[in-house]
Structures are given as C-alpha cells and as structure tokens.
Amino acid sequence: MRYAIISDIHANLEAFLAVLSEIDKCGTDGILCLGDIVGYGASPNECVEIMRERQIFTLSGNHDKAACGLTEPVDFNSTARRAVLWTREKLTPESREFLRGLPEEAEYDDFMIVHGAPSDPDRYILSEYDAEEEFPLLGDLILCFFGHTHVRVLYSLSGEMVQVSEDERVKLLDGTRYLVNPGSVGQPRDGDPRAAFLIYDQNGEVEFRRVEYPIEIAQRKIIESGLDRILAERLSLGY
C-alpha cells in the first residue's frame, strides 16, 4: 500500500487543494490526516467539507478539539486563541459534528498515527530527546507518523541511538523504527513556505514532498476575515 500522509491543514483551503491535486497525480491507495484541519486559516468549513466528501480518514488535533468545543483553548497563545474563537463562530453545525466525532489515534498493520505524540496527542516532539521517550510506546510497530509541530522531520532508532534525517527520500531499514512528521499543509514552520506532505510506501520508503500554492489568496482571505495579520504574514515566511 502507498499512503499519502498529511497534517496541520489549518483551514488553508488553497494549500489543501494544491496538496490533494499533487496526491491525486501520485496515485496512492489512501490519504491519512494527522489532525488540525481548522484553526488559524480562513476556510474551516471548506476544508472540513473536503474531508467529508472525499472520506479522508483524519484524527483530531488540539485546534479541532478547541474549535468544536470539546476543550477550551486555555493553553493557546493569544493569536491562536482568537483564531479558535473565530473558528467556533464560523463552523456550521455539520462541521462541528464532524470534528467532534474524530478519533485521537489510529493503528494500521505496521504503523500508527497520532497528532502530537504516542504518549499524549497534545505533546510536541521537538528533539531527539523527546523522540527517545516516545519510541518505547510504538510496541511492535515500526513506524509512527505525528504532526503538531509543523516541522518536517524523521527520527530513527536502531539499537540505542536516535538519529535525525533531513533527506527527501528515506529507505526504511529492518530492525530500525521511525517517528516521522510530514510537516504542515497549511502553515509550515520549517522555513519553507510550500505546503508539505509525504508518501509512505509500505515496501519500505518514505518520501517527503512540497508543493507550491497561491499563498497570496490564503493571506488575503485571512486579512479580510479579521483574523490576526500575523497569521497571513507567517505563511510567506514558512514560519
């Protein structure tokens, strides 16, 4: 099986559409989303609608949970909190129901998917040290895909040693386990403003992909909707 793994769309319709059209060209067997469909961007209902129509399997992220009222955005910074409250106002009842029904993690034959980390969906894996604590929770699985940080990265563990790779294509080795973040579709924070996703081929390869999208349109919608300006500006910086 070949899966497209996407994460952190954050109501950026333009980025989402660009990624989906690239995925359609690659020919995959399925798309899995690691959560945060909404929050920050100006098109929450449109993004949820696509998830429903295309029946894309998706987890819930911390922004989704706060936007649909399952949690309160207490540990969010002020910009993120305002965006969550704005999104709450905009969500249709159908979108809200959809977000309320999403699972927090899922397991497939040889891998699992989570929003933040295997130990806690809200935890950020930001370093080899964070990754080291999470590897034991993979059990017999060889791989875990996570999002939440908006930074593309691959950690591997063979023996005792956690390593980081920034290669675009990684061949998976027997006896090695992996924690992999595809980066963010709708608000990349690794210095590259292009939308990020990855292709996982169960024959043993992970390929990171980037795709250009019309950033100015997403930015204009954010500004016109009254969301904080910084949310528009950061899209062209990729940070």
Ligand code: ZN
């Ligand atoms: Zn996010």
